[in-house]
Amino acid sequence: MVTLGNSSNKDIQDVERDGQSSHDREADERTSLLHEHRPPPNRDGYLDPDDPAVSPYNLWTVRVLRYLTLFFFLLNFVWWVLLLVSIFVSPPGLHTRGSGFFDFAFVTLTGGNLLVALLFFAEPSKAMRSLLGVVSFILLVDVIIIVSVTKVRQEEGPVGIASVVWTCVVALWCIGTDNVVASAKKEEEERLTGREETRRTLKQWLEVLFGTIILSVFVVIAVLMTGTLIIRARDASLEMSGERYRVDGGKFSVHLACVGNVTHKDGKRVPTILLESGENPSEAAFEPWLYSTLNNKTIHRYCYWDRPGYAWSDNAPSPHSAGMSARILSETLARAGEEGPWVLVSAGYGSIVSRIFASIHMHEVLGLLLVDPLHEDLLHRVGAPRRGFLLWAHGIISPLGLYRIPGALFNGRTREDRVYGVSAYQGGKLIKARLQENLVADSLTKNDIGSARAILDKKTPVVVVTSGIEAKTDRDWEKKQQDLSTISRNLVDWTVVNKAPHEVWQTFEGREAMEKGLKALMAATKPSK
Structure with a gap:
């Protein structure tokens, strides 16, 4: 439950009716914002619902959560850059025995979740929270697959495991933050306008719509990545000679x-x-x-x-x-x-x-x-810049399994096909190896x-x-x-x-x-x- 401060609704109404200054009441976490905007109340002593002062940002709790979300976004961006660089030059401690494209994909998804949370922070939505819940569940399945399948765990290593766990935790953080903001928004509306606001402006509806569409895309991405991980787990059981x-x-x-x-x-x-x-x-x-x-x-x-x-x-x-x-x-x-x-x-x-x-x-x-x-x-043909860019782009989307999943479901592609056969070129490891050859060929x-x-x-x-x-x-x-x-x-x-x-x-x-x-x-x- 979000704290409403030391002043009750009745106290606020009495202060406003008497024309007293907001300095006359005890300061609470809303004080600074109310000082900046002190609009005249309606006859009943409440503010208009469209008044800028009616905002969840009145609460320090909400503002701190937003600052922390922004901090997580910046931290994730630094991690994202390091993983991007490690594809081309492996920094000490960041090398994985796999391609590294999955780590990069998870952290990219994390950045997307945090960016949506920041852009639509003041417009919480049940639909967005539900979609984030689906993403969190799918990511939890990814964590289980990576940790439980030995070969996949070895390939991803500590970097990959940390990346997927971080992505899962951030998705849960976004759900919790959206819940807190929704509760704060409701209570501030009841405190300052006398009722919970059920209508939305066109701008607010558009924000919710865009946020919902983006998170729906994230759900599809998470499902595809999980499908690719399942295929990797299946391929890990293929026996080898030697x-x-x-x-x-x-x-x-x-x-x-x-x-x-x-x-x-x-x-x-x-x-x-x-x-x-x-x-x-x-x-x-x-x-x-x-x-x-x-x-x-x-x-x-x-x-x-x-x-x-x-x-x-x-x-x-x-x-x-x-x-x-x-x-x-x-x-x-x-x-x-x-x-x-x-x-x-x-x-x-x-x-x-x-x-x-x-x-x-x-x-x-x-x-x-x-x-x-x-x-x-x-x-120089192997090291052509255009070839290198296409390999990199192919590697970035390889965790989605856009070719491997349909191949396994509809074209009868086997483990042999994917590990060393006709579909091997679609795997992140071989793409990474060819990209490495490209980068230093000339x-x-x-x-x-x-x-x-x-x-x-x-x-x-x-x-x-x-x-x-x-x-x-x-x-x-x-x-x-x-x-x-x-x-x-x-x-x-x-x-x-x-x-x-x-x-x-x-x-x-x-x-x-x-x-x-x-x-x-x-x-x-x-x-x-």
Whole structure:
């Protein structure tokens, strides 16, 4: 109940009828406002309902609540800016193993709730309180999902958990504040006008209407975010081959799997194939092709991993370059107890990572198979500002699940599709990984690969398999493929597969050419002791 002060309605009426100054009565929390506006009362001693003095702001309680709401809004804005910055550069303590887009979305929703509360503070509404109650309940469900599902909890971390709890608490705060203002408004109207005002002006109706519409949108947003969280919880149950290893001082984990047995020939260890995916997770189709070569006895053993943000791997702190990925791969292999020699098989952007890895481990890398590889001179395409903005925008709306929810409900998309398959590109983690690649492609990554090209042993056997479609439609791509065939003096083979797309393994002819190149490469390598 809101305190009415020490003066009763009768006392106020007596003071007004006698024409006494408001200074003659004991000061209370309304005094300062009544001093500023002292309108003449009606004949019955009450003020007109439209008089500016009839306001819930007469109470210190209401004014303090408004100041606190404003303070929370400013505090939330600072937190919002920090989370926005952390997408591009991770401040100490703010890195999450997930994409960070969910944290940002929750804090954005908090800012929206507080802004609505401030804009329509003096016009409380049951409809708005009801909608805020729905938002609070949905957010409570989000808290339960994040805390109870281990993988989601690990990805969101303390930052994500704090963000969703903060959003839930603020929604409850807005409900409580609106209730207090409604009670104060009623009591001030009864005290100063003699009755509770039931009518609203057109301006007041419009304020309530706009507030209700905005909060209705917030309800829809909260429902969509919860749907996406449910899908994430479902996907977390998908089993994987291999293991996840904590790297970079335990900041995040990456996935590594090895298939086949260590084999020796003539007393020497046969090289293990190390697979590096292109622009999509290798599990989608690249790794299954390599598994078929294992069954064909072309190779005896291979390992594959997911770069940070891909498939089962966590996101790395920002910024993250191809050189950093190569060093993380080195650490992961060491933690898994895997040893060379290696033959590297890579595609697209992954070829940049493989070439850097080869320069770091020159004596352990016995050959490279580059499948329609990206040339360092074309990294500016990966780092194009427009591409970066679109990735960022796509990431910001990814918590809404605008593609994933319909895909799961109506298009039969499975967990496999979302984790590493055709729908993987819609997930926040992969979007964040691609954004990280974009941000440093033409700077850190270009420097890394420039050094790697100079360092690479020029006797290393190399096979290049090029997409004929890409070569025919992009003259620069064709020229750069030819240049990549010269990174070593020991070019074993360069094949252009005429009808193959960028992901060459998607066609039978492409898979044949790749297996043929891999056989030639294995024959050209010399196993180590």
